[in-house]
Amino acid sequence: xxxxxxxxxxxxxxxxxxxxxxxxxxxxxxxxxxxxxxxxxxxxxxxxxxxxxxxxxxxxxxxxxxxxxxxxxxxxxxxxxxxxxxxxxxxxxxxxxxxxxxxxxxxxxxxxxx
Amino acid sequence: xxxxxxxxxxxxxxxxxxxxxxxxxxxxxxxxxxxxxxxxxxxxxxxxxxxxxxxxxxxxxxxxxxxxxxxxxxxxxxxxxxxxxxxxxxxxxxxxxxxxxxxxxxxxxxxx
Numbered sequence: 669x670x671x672x673x674x675x676x677x678x679x680x681x682x683x684x685x686x687x688x689x690x691x692x693x694x695x696x697x698x699x700x701x702x703x704x705x706x707x708x709x710x711x712x713x714x715x716x717x718x719x720x721x722x723x724x725x726x727x728x729x730x731x732x733x734x735x736x737x738x739x740x741x742x743x744x745x746x747x748x749x750x751x752x753x754x755x756x757x758x759x760x761x762x763x764x765x766x767x768x769x770x771x772x773x774x775x776x777x778x779x780x781x782x
Numbered sequence: 783x784x785x786x787x788x789x790x791x792x793x794x795x796x797x798x799x800x801x802x803x804x805x806x807x808x809x810x811x812x813x814x815x816x817x818x819x820x821x822x823x824x825x826x827x828x829x830x831x832x833x834x835x836x837x838x839x840x841x842x843x844x845x846x847x848x849x850x851x852x853x854x855x856x857x858x859x860x861x862x863x864x865x866x867x868x869x870x871x872x873x874x875x876x877x878x879x880x881x882x883x884x885x886x887x888x889x890x891x892x893x894x
Binding site for chain 1: 804824825830848881882888
């Protein structure tokens with residue numbers, strides 16, 4: 669079993685839809701959680717960054733972390749064709765020998781069609 | 783601000799040749815990471831450095847792969863000899879004081 673599981677999709681939604689992207693993880697030591705967006709033939713770009721449990725909102729994007737369930741989500745409201753990309757979740761321990769390392773999900777391919 | 787810089791952006795080489803990928807991290811960042819991305823395996827961490835020192839190279843697939851970081855502003859990933867199965871996109875990322883990493887645009891390597 670992988671440490672981080674992410675449904676690869678692909679996910680196709682109409683413009684304006686609410687999109688929900690999710691990851692589950694098995695390592696209870698993870699405390700820092702990130703979402704990256706990767707456009708085709710580009711490098712991953714940091715989208716959201718949260719610490720521990722709770723919600724964080726940035727414009728149309730909301731990141732949620734539920735550490736008790738080992739489950740994180742990214743919601744995109746009023747989705748746009750420009751949101752079409754691969755979304756990767758990533759997470760990290762707080763310290764120890766794995767300090768600074770990120771463990772990535774395999775990414776979900778999202779297409780928003782007009 | 784300049785982000786992470788990688789060169790070359792594309793590399794096509796023949797099997798058996800030496801390949802050198804280059805990375806310049808964001809100024810002031812003290813950690814540098816090399817990743818490989820393929821459709822089959824996703825994003826894999828190959829090696830990372832803290833303060834120019836290699837910390838974890840357990841992801842380096844074989845002895846054919848080596849990485850160096852001679853100073854805080856430059857790192858190389860070398861493959862010698864290259865094989866077709868090394869074809870992938872190689873990313874460099876750097877990190878400052880937080881846990882988030884910032885990625886470069888990648889080098890698309892094709893070994894024929």
